[in-house]
Structure formats: C-alpha cells, structure tokens
Amino acid sequence: METFKRLLRYSKPYGWRIAISMVASLCVGGTDAAIAWLVEPLLKKIFTEKDMTIFILLPVAVMIVFILRGVARFVQQYYISTAGQLAIQDIRNEVYQKHMGLPLRYFADNPTGVLMSRVMSDVGQMQSGVANVVTGLLRDGVTAIGLLGVIFYRNWQLALITFIVLPLTAVPAQKIGKRIKNLAKQSLGQMGEITSILQETFTGIKVVKAFRLERRFIDRFSQTNLGLYHYLRKSIKYESLHTPIMEIITSLGVAGVIWFGGSQVMHGRMSASEFFSFLTAMVMLYGPVKKLLSSYNTVQQAVGAAERVFEVIDQRADIEDPAEPVEMGPPQGSVELRNVSFRYNDEEVLRNVSLSAGRGEVVALVGPSGAGKTTIMSLIPRFYDVTGGAVLVDGVDVRQARLDDLLSHVALVDQETVLFNDTIANNIRLGNSDAPMEAVERAARAAFAHDFIMDMPEGYDTNIGDRGVRLSGGQRQRLCIARAILKDAPILLLDEATSALDTESEHMVQQALANLMKNRTTLVIAHRLSTVLHADRIVVIDRGEVVEVGTNDELLARGGLYRKLYDMQFS
Incomplete structure (x- = not known):
C-alpha cells in the first residue's frame, strides 16, 4: 500500500482532471443504477398495467440514457487516462x-x-497499471456502490446473500495478486537483460560481424527471451485462474439468490417484477466487482514495476554539493593529490598517491595498463570520491566545492571519443553552449578539424549520427579536442587525447595543444611516450603507487620502470 500511495501522489498536480473524471464516473455509475432501478416499475407498467405510452417512450428513453452514458464514459476515460499519462x-x-x-x-x-529498461519498460508497466486501476476504481467503484444501494433497497435479505459472497473473493485475489507482483518484478528484470543484449549488439555490431559472433548472440538472446517467456507464462497462468475462481465463488451467491428469491415469489412475498429488478441489479453488480478484483492484479503488476523504479529514485547520490561549500575564487590552475587512496568495492586501486601540478606546468602520467592513471584523472573532477587522503584544486578540497565551480575549472579529453547525435557545431559547443559560431570555428581550427568539417555536406551543421559514426576515429578525436579548446578551462585533463590520430594529424594537434597549454595546468596520460618527452614532470604509476617522478632525462638516467617502458617503445 505504501508503494501504491507513493505512486498515486504523482497524480496530485492533475487533481482537476481526476475531479472531472469522478463527476463523469458518477454519471456512468448512476445510469447503471438507474437502469437496474427502473426495471421493476417499467415491467409493472408495461406488462401488468398495459401502459402503451410507457411502451412507446421506452426505446427513446433507452437511447437517451445510453447516449448520456457514452458521453460520460468518454469524459471519464479521457481525463483519468491523461492524468495518469501526465503523472x-x-x-x-x-x-x-x-x-x-x-x-x-x-x-x-x-x-x-538494464538502466534503459528501468526508464522505459518499468515505467511503461506503471503507466498501464495506474491508468487502468484509477479508471477502474472510479468507474466500477461508483457503479458497484450504486447497484448495491438498489439491491439493498429492493430486498435486504437477498442483498445479504449477495454481499456475503463478495468478501470471499478477496482471499484468492490477494494470493494471486502477490504472486503476480513478484512475477512482474522478475519479468521486468529479464526485460532489462534483453535490453542490455540489444544495446551491446547494436553498439558493437562491427565486432560481432568481424568475429562472426552472430550465432553466439542469437543463442544468448533466444535463451534470455525464453526466460522472459517462463515468467510471463506463470503470470498468465495466475491471471487466467483469477476469473474462473471469482465466477465459481460468485455463482454460490447467484444460486442462493435464485433459490431464496424464487421461494419468496412463489409464496407471494415478492412480485416477479421486483425479483427481476433485483436479479438485473445483481447481475450488473458482479460485472464491476469482477473488474475491481481484476484491477487488483494490475495494481500488483504496477506496484512491482514501481518498486524497481523507486529503487532508482531512492538511490543515494554520494557525489553531491556540500551543505556549506567553500568558494574556489578566481582560478589559479593548481592541482594536488595528497596521500590519495582509492578502493573500488573491494579492490584497492590507488595507495598513498601524492603529486602536484602548478599553473602552466605539464605533468605526464605514464605506466603499464591498469596502473591507476585514469582513476587519478577521474578523481580530479570528482567523478569519484577518494577513500583516503584528499584532492585539492586551487588549494580547495574538491569535496568541499560546488560541482559547478569545480567542473568550470576543468576541461577533459578522454580516450573514449564521446560525441552525440547532433550537428558538429553543437558537439563542439558542449564546451561552451553560448559560444558564437566564430569561437566554434576558431576552436576547430586550433584542433586542425576545420578543413575536414568544411568537406562535410553541410559543414558545421552536418549531423554526425549516433556516437559520431559518420566520422573517422581521428576526426572524432579532433572534435573532442576542439570541444576542450572552446571550454578554455584553466586545468586540462588529456587521457590519451591523441591516441586515434595519425602521425601528421598528431603533430598538428600537439602544436595546437602546446599553444593551449600555455599558462594552464595540464595533466596528460599517454602510452606513447613520444607525446610527453617534453613534459615538465613525468610521474610513473605502477600498481596504484607512484614509483618514479622526474623529467624524461632524469628518469632515463635512473634506469627504472620508465627506462624499461622507453626502451620497449623506441627500440
């Protein structure tokens, strides 16, 4: 109930839509009750008193009632459904x-x-559940209440027989609903696995085809899809059981009413028209009651999906602005890691790492793959928080600064060239959304990207497709560099920024970066040592620790790990 109440709270802003729907629901429920109520006097007037006027007007009245009912049902369905969709x-x-x-x-x-599935499939399951349930509660609830009033007025003894049976339907409905909720959560989890396979397949289709992995992925998809079917089959089984069980239980009430009511008619204690009016109301009553009980299953499916969605909403964001942030002041461009340690789950990635970079300095991080270089880069813009020590930018612990202030000091060019399905100009403008076209072009020229951009069909207005699929690796990398140039931040983080460039392009971009690095702090990760030979300081990282620090010549003279890496590349 707590989950469902939380779900319904999202409908509060659209209360006026729900109010209109409730009024229309009263009209729908009222017409159903009116029809059941009028059966007795109409039968009496037509068949007992032979009233031809009533007989002639009855078809017209029926048409008017059903027109009004239809309009009311449309208004009720439209406004409650749109309220649910907006929520x-x-x-x-x-x-x-x-x-x-x-x-x-x-x-x-x-x-x-899996994350995509939470946003689409899980919320979609909630959508159908909320819309159907709220609609059913309003329409069928009002109808059931109106019809209950009619049958109690007609004959309270028969009404008690009818009413006693109804609570018996709650027990199987609750047991079935609970199983359906668990199966809904499991099937949504399986749907997340299917979405994950699709995402991996489509983004890595080149690798799939190059290594002839089609059959492997087809088999994997088929097995996961079969698992989804198993959950859905069980859910279908319980949903299919629901209606027969409800009908069997309610048949007891129907049988009791027929036996007891028929006895009263035969003994003259109740007229036939009153009995048929009661039967009409009772038969009409079981319809909305059955729908309300069926809505319980839909509620459980929606609640199962809502629990998964609320797990995300309740997820704690451990990287947040501090309650009392420290002002960073005018950017100076200094970076310091002071005895930094970092663990990822149970894996120790960094141990007591200390290094610093002052304004205008170029500090290179080198070392074997997996040594922790990229982790160090990720700690500076506070993508992760240290588990020991501190990272300071301009003397301020990054955990005590506003994220907006911190990230305004930093420009990043990552080894993964992330571009979006947008124009070239807008991808470059990610570094400065308000930059005029002249500034965008200057940044592109500085990154030696202008020439190939002008060769594109629409120049800077060319859409580059999903992840920049229409560009070569070197072109994508140069756009990312142009983005960082446009941001013009005092601290530059270059993680293999030239890794995808050919020799000629790399030389040009290195010249552009050399101009950009003036009076700015630059931390560079490079596996190709040729790109960092002239760095002010080279920090050698191995197994999460700083093992050597110095210039290229100093490190070569020591004959340590750097010398080994140097000889491997230049031999």
Missing part, C-alpha cells in the same frame, strides 16, 4: 533526472541496457 511522464522525467545525478560508480555497476 507517469513526471515519474519518467524524475527517473532520468535521478540517473543524471548518480555517480559514475553506479553506471559502472549497472549495465546500460
């Missing part, structure tokens, strides 16, 4: 916004396809 839209926006505020650790621990 679900708010939930989906909140889930997406919550995802945007979660730290990188969360995304590393959860497959992309």
Whole structure:
C-alpha cells in the first residue's frame, strides 16, 4: 500500500482532471443504477398495467440514457487516462533526472541496457497499471456502490446473500495478486537483460560481424527471451485462474439468490417484477466487482514495476554539493593529490598517491595498463570520491566545492571519443553552449578539424549520427579536442587525447595543444611516450603507487620502470 500511495501522489498536480473524471464516473455509475432501478416499475407498467405510452417512450428513453452514458464514459476515460499519462511522464522525467545525478560508480555497476529498461519498460508497466486501476476504481467503484444501494433497497435479505459472497473473493485475489507482483518484478528484470543484449549488439555490431559472433548472440538472446517467456507464462497462468475462481465463488451467491428469491415469489412475498429488478441489479453488480478484483492484479503488476523504479529514485547520490561549500575564487590552475587512496568495492586501486601540478606546468602520467592513471584523472573532477587522503584544486578540497565551480575549472579529453547525435557545431559547443559560431570555428581550427568539417555536406551543421559514426576515429578525436579548446578551462585533463590520430594529424594537434597549454595546468596520460618527452614532470604509476617522478632525462638516467617502458617503445 505504501508503494501504491507513493505512486498515486504523482497524480496530485492533475487533481482537476481526476475531479472531472469522478463527476463523469458518477454519471456512468448512476445510469447503471438507474437502469437496474427502473426495471421493476417499467415491467409493472408495461406488462401488468398495459401502459402503451410507457411502451412507446421506452426505446427513446433507452437511447437517451445510453447516449448520456457514452458521453460520460468518454469524459471519464479521457481525463483519468491523461492524468495518469501526465503523472507517469513526471515519474519518467524524475527517473532520468535521478540517473543524471548518480555517480559514475553506479553506471559502472549497472549495465546500460538494464538502466534503459528501468526508464522505459518499468515505467511503461506503471503507466498501464495506474491508468487502468484509477479508471477502474472510479468507474466500477461508483457503479458497484450504486447497484448495491438498489439491491439493498429492493430486498435486504437477498442483498445479504449477495454481499456475503463478495468478501470471499478477496482471499484468492490477494494470493494471486502477490504472486503476480513478484512475477512482474522478475519479468521486468529479464526485460532489462534483453535490453542490455540489444544495446551491446547494436553498439558493437562491427565486432560481432568481424568475429562472426552472430550465432553466439542469437543463442544468448533466444535463451534470455525464453526466460522472459517462463515468467510471463506463470503470470498468465495466475491471471487466467483469477476469473474462473471469482465466477465459481460468485455463482454460490447467484444460486442462493435464485433459490431464496424464487421461494419468496412463489409464496407471494415478492412480485416477479421486483425479483427481476433485483436479479438485473445483481447481475450488473458482479460485472464491476469482477473488474475491481481484476484491477487488483494490475495494481500488483504496477506496484512491482514501481518498486524497481523507486529503487532508482531512492538511490543515494554520494557525489553531491556540500551543505556549506567553500568558494574556489578566481582560478589559479593548481592541482594536488595528497596521500590519495582509492578502493573500488573491494579492490584497492590507488595507495598513498601524492603529486602536484602548478599553473602552466605539464605533468605526464605514464605506466603499464591498469596502473591507476585514469582513476587519478577521474578523481580530479570528482567523478569519484577518494577513500583516503584528499584532492585539492586551487588549494580547495574538491569535496568541499560546488560541482559547478569545480567542473568550470576543468576541461577533459578522454580516450573514449564521446560525441552525440547532433550537428558538429553543437558537439563542439558542449564546451561552451553560448559560444558564437566564430569561437566554434576558431576552436576547430586550433584542433586542425576545420578543413575536414568544411568537406562535410553541410559543414558545421552536418549531423554526425549516433556516437559520431559518420566520422573517422581521428576526426572524432579532433572534435573532442576542439570541444576542450572552446571550454578554455584553466586545468586540462588529456587521457590519451591523441591516441586515434595519425602521425601528421598528431603533430598538428600537439602544436595546437602546446599553444593551449600555455599558462594552464595540464595533466596528460599517454602510452606513447613520444607525446610527453617534453613534459615538465613525468610521474610513473605502477600498481596504484607512484614509483618514479622526474623529467624524461632524469628518469632515463635512473634506469627504472620508465627506462624499461622507453626502451620497449623506441627500440
């Protein structure tokens, strides 16, 4: 109930729509009750008193009643459904916004396809559940109450027989509903696995085809899809059991009413028209009651999906602005790691790392793969928080600064060239959304990207497709560098920024970066040592620790790990 109440709270902003729907529901329920009520006097007037006027007007009255009922049903369905859709839209926006505020650790621990499924499949399940349930509660609830009033007025003894049976339907409904909720959560989890496979397949289709992995992925998809079918089959089984069980239980009430009511008619204690009016109301009553009980299953499916969605909304964002942030002041461009340690789950990645970089200095991080270089880069813009020590930018612990202030000091060019399905100009403008076209072009020229951009069909207005699929690796990398140039931040983080460039392009971009690095702090990760030979300081990282620090010549003279890496590349 707590989950369902929380779900309904999202409908509060659209209360006026729900109010209109409730009024229309009263009209729908009122017409059903009126029809049942009028059966007795109409039968009496037509068949007992032979009233031809009533007989002639009856078809017209029936048409008018059903027209009014139809209009009321449309208004009720339209406004309650749109209220549900708007509420679900708010939930989906909140889930997406919550995802945007979660730290990188969360995304590393959860497959992309599963996260996509939470936003689409899970919220979609909630959408159908909320719309159907609220609609049913209003329409069928009002109808059931009206019809109950009719049958109690007609004959309270028969009404008690009818009413005693109804609570008996709650027990199987609750047991079946609980199983359906658990199966809904399991099937949505399986749907997340399917979405994950699709995402991996489509983003890595080149590798799939190059290594002839089609059959392997087809088999994997088929097995996961079969698992989804098993959950859905069980859910279908319980949903299919629901209606027969309800009908069997309610048949007891129907049988009791026929036996007891028929006895009263035969003994003259009740007229036939009154009995038929009661039967009409009773038969009409079981319809909305059955729908209300069926809605319980839909509620359970929606609650199962809501629990998964609320898990995301309730997820703690451990990278947040402090309650009392420290002002960073005018940017100076200094970076210091002071005895930094970092653990990822149970894995120790960094141990007592200390290094510093002053304004205008170029500090290179080198070392074997997996040594922890990229982790150090991720700690500076506070993608992760240290588990020991401190990272300071301009003398301020990054955990005590506003994230907006901190990230305004930093420009990043990552080894993964992330571009979006947008124009070239807008991808470069990610570094400065308000930059005029002249500034965008200057940044592109500095990154030696202008010439190939002008060769594109629409120049800077060319849409580069999903992840920049229409560009070569070197072109994508140069756009990312242009983005960092446009941001013009005092601290530059270059993680293999030239890794995808050919020799000629790399030489040009190195010249552009050399101009950009003037009076700015630059931390560079490079596996190709040729790109960092002239760094002011080279920090050698191995197994999460700083093992050597010095210039290229100093490190070569020591004959340590750097010398080994140097000889391997230049031999």
